[in-house]
Amino acid sequence: MVSAPSGDIRYLSESVQRAIKIVVAGPFGVGKTTMVRTLSEISPLSTEETMTQASAAIDDLAGIKDKTTTTVAMDFGRVTLNKQLVLYLFGAPGQSRFQRLWQDLTYGAFGALVLTDTRRLDQSFNAIDRLEEAGLPYAVAVNEFPDSPTYDEERLRKALDLLPETPLVICDARDRMSATNALINLAEHLLTLS
Ligand SMILES: Nc1nc2c(ncn2[C@@H]2O[C@H](COP(=O)(O)OP(=O)(O)O)[C@@H](O)[C@H]2O)c(=O)[nH]1
Numbered sequence: 537m538v539s540a541p542s543g544d545i546r547y548l549s550e551s552v553q554r555a556i557k558i559v560v561a562g563p564f565g566v567g568k569t570t571m572v573r574t575l576s577e578i579s580p581l582s583t584e585e586t587m588t589q590a591s592a593a594i595d596d597l598a599g600i601k602d603k604t605t606t607t608v609a610m611d612f613g614r615v616t617l618n619k620q621l622v623l624y625l626f627g628a629p630g631q632s633r634f635q636r637l638w639q640d641l642t643y644g645a646f647g648a649l650v651l652t653d654t655r656r657l658d659q660s661f662n663a664i665d666r667l668e669e670a671g672l673p674y675a676v677a678v679n680e681f682p683d684s685p686t687y688d689e690e691r692l693r694k695a696l697d698l699l700p701e702t703p704l705v706i707c708d709a710r711d712r713m714s715a716t717n718a719l720i721n722l723a724e725h726l727l728t729l730s
């Protein structure tokens with residue numbers, strides 16, 4: 537085996553004993569690619585493509601009119617939690633045309649972080665329904681945009697029909713501390729279930 541140059545973060549440390557797969561889910565434009573990029577310690581694999589006029593009728597840009605690219609398959613990143621444990625993050629594309637890929641991406645996952653946007657909460661139902669069908673535990677993170685309406689937690693929980701034990705956090709996917717906090721909430725939830 538080729539050993540990794542010590543201290544080079546690109547290579548997985550030989551001390552790692554466990555790798556856990558986490559899915560980042562949510563609708564188109566909610567900030568999944570941004571979150572994987574913010575959190576990943578390696579250059580994240582991303583399959584972004586510039587959107588063309590042809591996708592205007594397919595990918596709904598309501599509330600996200602500045603978005604110029606879309607993920608055509610997935611995002612992938614890595615977060616080392618400690619010497620023994622790494623998380624692999626898989627950003628799953630939100631559009632329903634990626635249903636088959638979604639099944640593959642969630643296979644073997646430990647849990648999921650569902651991103652939502654208060655300007656269009658209903659668009660997160662699809663991801664939540666799919667995760668519930670797959671029996672995959674999840675936490676919900678509200679990714680705040682400048683013109684997002686703010687609701688109190690009780691109202692958000694009701695609108696998203698969340699169980700009392702499902703974590704709900706507010707985050708900024710561009711901010712490392714904030715994105716990490718969302719991930720920690722998910723990890724703590726997963727630990728209570730294991
Ligand atoms: N204001 C704000 N913009 C964000 C945030 N997260 C993502 N964005 C922007 O929203 C757009 C969509 O994000 P992207 O990560 O591509 O969404 P995806 O389709 O879910 O992968 C991009 O232009 C991001 O720069 C956030 O937390 N706050």
Ligand SMILES: [Mg+2]
Nearest residue numbers: 568569606607
């Ligand atoms: Mg994306």
